Amino acid sequence: MNDVTTAPTTDAAPASNKKTALTDxxxxHFTGDAPLTExxxxxxxxxxxxxxxxxxxxxxxVLNTLRGSRG
Structure with missing residues (x-):
């Protein structure tokens, strides 16, 4: 058997504390003082x-909202 262990690298990105990549x-992108459009x-x-x-x-x-307002 191959008993090779690897040490964790220090240049890896930090863990996101159980958050998804989308949350990250x-x-x-949405923190800071820039305008919302930017x-x-x-x-x-x-x-x-x-x-x-x-x-x-x-x-x-939006389409479902507009469809419901015709009644």
Whole structure:
């Protein structure tokens, strides 16, 4: 058998305390004093698929709201 143990490296990224990568991305892009539009642009550039999913969900919510107001 191979009993090789490796020591943890010190140059690795710190653990995120059971948070997801998405939470870390929100925290990274939406903290600070920049305007909200600049923060959103930075997040969209870093995570384009996530941003598209959020926009899709928001669009569905708006369409359902408008559909319900016709009754």
């Amino acid at each position: 991305a929100f925290r990274e 923060k959103a642009k930075g997040f969209a550039k870093a995570r384009p698929w996530t941003s598209a999913a959020f926009l899709g969900v928001a669009a569905i919510a």
